[in-house]
Amino acid sequence: MSRGFRAQLAQLLKARVPILYIESHEEQRVLAEIVATARDDALVRTPRAVWTWSATEGLVGPDGAARSGTANPAAVLDAVLRFDDACVVVLRDLHPHLGSAGRPGNPEVVRRLRDVAAALKSGPVPRTLILVSPVLRIPPELDRDVTIVDFPLPTEREIRVVLDSLIAANVTSGRIQIDLDDVARERFAKAAVGLTLHEAENAFARAIVNDGVLDMRDLSVVHEEKRQAVRKAGLLEFVDAGIDLADVGGLETLKRWLAKRDGAWLAAAGEYGLPAPRGILITGIPGCGKSLTAKAVAATWELPLLRFDIGRVFAGLVGSSEQNLRTAIRTAEATSPCVLWVDEIEKGFAADFAGDSGTSARVFGSFLTWMQEKTRPVFVIATANNIEGLPPELLRKGRFDEVFFVDLPTRVERLSIWTVHLDRRLRAPAAAGSLTVDDTLLKELCGLTEGYSGAEIEQVVVSGLFEAFAARRPLVKEDLIRAIANMVPLSVTQAERIGALRAWASTRAVAATAAEDWDSGAGFTGPSTSGGRVVEF
Structure with missing residues (x-):
C-alpha cells in the first residue's frame, strides 16, 4: 500500500471529518490500513481505537x-x-440501507447518519465514522x-510479494516446477495489476495447478481473471486475438515500429x-489490415486486448454518457498493461458535434x-476509414505517438497475403488435394489481384473453396x-475516395508499408501515387 492513502486518511482523521466513504471489495485490506493509520501516533497524534x-x-x-443488540x-x-473515547467506527454493510438508482434509502438510517455527522463535528473527543462498501451509494441528503x-x-x-510468496511455498513441496526469471516474474506481476490481492492470488494459484509448471504460457490464466472484471463492467469487450504479427501480411x-516498443x-x-x-x-483503405493489426499487437506483446465500442458510451439516461466513459477508462487502466482497441473511431468522435446538447x-x-x-500503460490503437471526419485536435502529437496510413498492398505484400491465407485454408486435406502452392502460382495470383485489398484476397480464397466444396473436390x-x-x-468501386485518402495521407501520415516493398511494376500502388510518407523506423 502506498503511503498516499494512509497520509490522506490521517489528515481527514485529524481534521475530524465526521463520515468517510471508501469504495472497495477488499474489506480486510481496507480494515488493516485503517487500523494501522488510527494507531500510528506519528500520523494522527491521538491514537484511536477501531x-x-x-x-x-x-x-x-x-x-x-x-456487543449484543447492535445488529x-x-x-x-x-x-x-x-x-466517550477517541475512536474510528468502520461500518461494512450499510450500503443496502442507503438506496440505489430508482430506490430510496431507509429514511431512519439516513436521518440518523445526518444526526451523527452533526454530533461528531462538535463532540469533545475525535470520532470518525467510515463506511466501507463494494459500491458507491450516497443519498442526496448526505452529499x-x-x-x-x-x-x-x-x-x-x-502483487509481486504475493507471487513470490506463493512460489516459495510451493517450490519447497517439490510438486511444481518454476520456469520464470526475474523479468518473467515482473511480467506476471504487471499482468495482475488491476486485480485485488485475492484475485491475483487465485490467478497465480490456478496457473500453478494448471499443469504443475509455472512459466510464461500461464500468463493467459492471469488475463482470464482480468476478463472477468472487464465483463462485469460491461462497456469494454475482452477480445481473443488468436493471431500475432507474423499472421499479418506486409506492413x-x-x-x-511496434516491435521496437514491445x-x-x-x-x-x-x-x-x-x-x-x-x-x-491507423487509417487507410478498408480491408487492408487495420483491425487485424490491432488484434495481432496484443497477442505478440502478450497483453489483454480490450475493444472499446464508443457507441455503448452514448446510451442510457442524461448524464450517463460521461459516467460511462469514466467507467470504461477506469476499467482499461485497471486492466493495464493492455491494448485498448477503438475501432472506427470516426463514427464516435466526428468533427461535427451539433445536435446532442453538447454530450x-x-x-x-x-x-x-x-x-x-x-x-498507466494503456496502449491505444484507434482505426479510422474516414480520417477527414475526425477533429484535428485528436490527431496532434501527444495524443498518439504516430499516425500510420495503410494503402492497398504492393506486389510484395500481396505475395505475403496470398501465402498466409492459402496456408491457413489448405491445412484441411480435403481442401488442399493436389494443389501445389509454389512461387509460380503465387506470382500469377499476385499479378491477377493488383488493386485488391487483403480482405478481398481472403474472400477470393474462400469463394474458391466454396466452388470446390460444391463439386465435392479439392481446390484447383x-x-x-x-x-x-x-x-x-x-479500388474500382471507390476509386475517387481512395484517391482522396491518399492525398490526405501523403503529408499527414506515415506509410505502413516498408520502403523496400514498393514495386515500380505494381501499377497505381507504386510510390509515386501511394499515400503516406515512406520512412524507416
Whole structure:
C-alpha cells in the first residue's frame, strides 16, 4: 500500500471529518490500513481505537468482543453517539440501507447518519465514522456530510510479494516446477495489476495447478481473471486475438515500429527514461489490415486486448454518457498493461458535434484529456476509414505517438497475403488435394489481384473453396482465377475516395508499408501515387 492513502486518511482523521466513504471489495485490506493509520501516533497524534460493524456480527470492539443488540444499523449509530473515547467506527454493510438508482434509502438510517455527522463535528473527543462498501451509494441528503476516500488497488510491488510468496511455498513441496526469471516474474506481476490481492492470488494459484509448471504460457490464466472484471463492467469487450504479427501480411514499417516498443512498459524501459507508449492511429483503405493489426499487437506483446465500442458510451439516461466513459477508462487502466482497441473511431468522435446538447463534445473532451495525461500503460490503437471526419485536435502529437496510413498492398505484400491465407485454408486435406502452392502460382495470383485489398484476397480464397466444396473436390487453381474474375475490388468501386485518402495521407501520415516493398511494376500502388510518407523506423 502506498503511503498516499494512509497520509490522506490521517489528515481527514485529524481534521475530524465526521463520515468517510471508501469504495472497495477488499474489506480486510481496507480494515488493516485503517487500523494501522488510527494507531500510528506519528500520523494522527491521538491514537484511536477501531470498532467494526457488520450485519452478521454487529458491533465488535477493539478487543474482538461483539456487543449484543447492535445488529440493527440504527442501533449501532446510536451507540456511536455514546462513545466517550477517541475512536474510528468502520461500518461494512450499510450500503443496502442507503438506496440505489430508482430506490430510496431507509429514511431512519439516513436521518440518523445526518444526526451523527452533526454530533461528531462538535463532540469533545475525535470520532470518525467510515463506511466501507463494494459500491458507491450516497443519498442526496448526505452529499454534504460524506467525504469519499479513494482506496487504490494493490501495487505491482504488493502483487509481486504475493507471487513470490506463493512460489516459495510451493517450490519447497517439490510438486511444481518454476520456469520464470526475474523479468518473467515482473511480467506476471504487471499482468495482475488491476486485480485485488485475492484475485491475483487465485490467478497465480490456478496457473500453478494448471499443469504443475509455472512459466510464461500461464500468463493467459492471469488475463482470464482480468476478463472477468472487464465483463462485469460491461462497456469494454475482452477480445481473443488468436493471431500475432507474423499472421499479418506486409506492413513491415508498422511492424518494425511496434516491435521496437514491445516490453516498453517494463522496468527495463524505465531505466532508459522511457515512458510507456501512448498508442497509434491507423487509417487507410478498408480491408487492408487495420483491425487485424490491432488484434495481432496484443497477442505478440502478450497483453489483454480490450475493444472499446464508443457507441455503448452514448446510451442510457442524461448524464450517463460521461459516467460511462469514466467507467470504461477506469476499467482499461485497471486492466493495464493492455491494448485498448477503438475501432472506427470516426463514427464516435466526428468533427461535427451539433445536435446532442453538447454530450458528444464533453465526452470527446474527456477522452482527449485522458489520452494526453494518462500515466498507466494503456496502449491505444484507434482505426479510422474516414480520417477527414475526425477533429484535428485528436490527431496532434501527444495524443498518439504516430499516425500510420495503410494503402492497398504492393506486389510484395500481396505475395505475403496470398501465402498466409492459402496456408491457413489448405491445412484441411480435403481442401488442399493436389494443389501445389509454389512461387509460380503465387506470382500469377499476385499479378491477377493488383488493386485488391487483403480482405478481398481472403474472400477470393474462400469463394474458391466454396466452388470446390460444391463439386465435392479439392481446390484447383481455376477456382481461384474464377473468383478473382468475378470480384470487383474496392479500388474500382471507390476509386475517387481512395484517391482522396491518399492525398490526405501523403503529408499527414506515415506509410505502413516498408520502403523496400514498393514495386515500380505494381501499377497505381507504386510510390509515386501511394499515400503516406515512406520512412524507416
